[in-house]
């Protein structure tokens with residue numbers, strides 16, 4: 001394939017070298033003449049393991065050329081990979097100066113081209129940038145429409161400096177956000193041979209997931225480091241601890257707990273986080289990330305409170321009350337916290353939770369309810385029908401397919417359903433559907 005690469009920093013230079021190594025004809029474009037001169041001489045513009053030899057051999061092969069002329073690059077390639085920098089501005093926002101200027105020159109170049117050009121943004125871009133900011137610039141510059149005269153798509157880059165050639169050859173996956181089949185086909189031809197999944201998604205999801213990946217990596221590093229600081233203060237070996245933590249691939253290093261939903265609660269996580277935070281305070285160890293978890297969890301409950309209040313309705317039916325579906329444990333249940341806030345606002349609540357009700361009847365948690373939550377115990381109902389019939393808003397907090405099916409036959413179109421468990425689309429009841437944060 002004939003490829004032009006805009007921006008010859010870490011991402012662009014490594015991509016240029018690897019694509020040329022794989023037999024493609026590559027034109028490198030940069031505004032920095034020094035980088036172009038280095039590449040023209042077969043030298044690498046970035047310090048990366050393996051790049052000295054690779055750049056020398058691909059330039060010697062004759063498959064690499066460089067230019068500052070965007071029009072020349074676009075006219076002489078089928079596809080452009082955009083790898084210009086998107087650094088932080090002083091206020092923390094993304095400085096999009098380089099990519100905006102590039103979009104303008106890309107538009108001018110595409111205006112002069114007779115065949116549809118594919119533009120792949122590989123720079124990290126805040127969600128919405130490609131479709132809402134760059135597309136209009138390129139459309140007005142070229143006088144052509146995305147999906148007709150040219151094709152835009154977004155493919156996040158996952159390589160890491162220091163191991164970038166190895167990462168290029170073995171990425172965690174290839175993710176392409178696109179609105180048309182053609183750019184996906186072209187990228188499959190370029191990257192489909194890599195030993196990883198090739199995933200297609202929307203442009204916005206592709207933009208967002210890149211941030212999520214980096215945030216997750218930063219979070220993991222900080223988790224290990226905060227743990228180590230606390231371990232040191234307690235005389236515990238942090239390497240041993242983290243090694244043990246990582247050996248649990250069921251709950252720790254796994255998909256577990258990574259699906260959006262409602263706040264956590266129960267008899268373990270909140271109390272153990274509080275004890276950890278207290279321990280750190282006692283030993284003068286700062287753990288702002290771990291200490292921020294409980295307040296963030298509380299914010300999540302506040303979102304649900306706000307969503308109920310925004311309906312302006314006053315009769316609320318709760319389906320679910322315990323901290324987790326399938327248990328009667330009410331200790332630190334976020335649903336109880338939500339209910340208490342709504343009761344405090346003067347709303348009228350009723351609750352249906354078969355597990356809690358059963359254990360209440362059996363007497364198992366009767367004492368807990370009577371001593372800690374007497375106001376809630378009185379509002380419990382035995383049947384779902386009654387709770388739904390008497391409510392204007394139904395808060396679905398039980399994650400149970402059978403309950404979803406029953407709700408499907410009970411909810412009226414005039415009622416609002418606040419879903420905090422992500423009911424599968426096909427089981428969502430009639431009525432005005434409101435997702436917690438989806």
Ligand SMILES: NC(=O)c1ccc[n+]([C@@H]2O[C@H](COP(=O)([O-])OP(=O)(O)OC[C@H]3O[C@@H](n4cnc5c(N)ncnc54)[C@H](O)[C@@H]3O)[C@@H](O)[C@H]2O)c1
Pocket residue numbers: 006007008009010011012029030031032035083084085086098099101102122123124125157158159160161
């Ligand atoms: N560095 C990494 O490890 C890495 C990994 C994944 C993603 N990314 C993302 O990839 C993008 C590029 O990162 P980088 O570290 O390679 O950047 P970099 O700063 O090393 O290189 C950017 C290059 O773009 C050039 N440039 C600026 N405006 C231009 C224009 N109008 N036309 C042509 N070239 C232009 C600059 O001269 C520079 O050489 C960023 O969005 C970054 O967030 C970087």
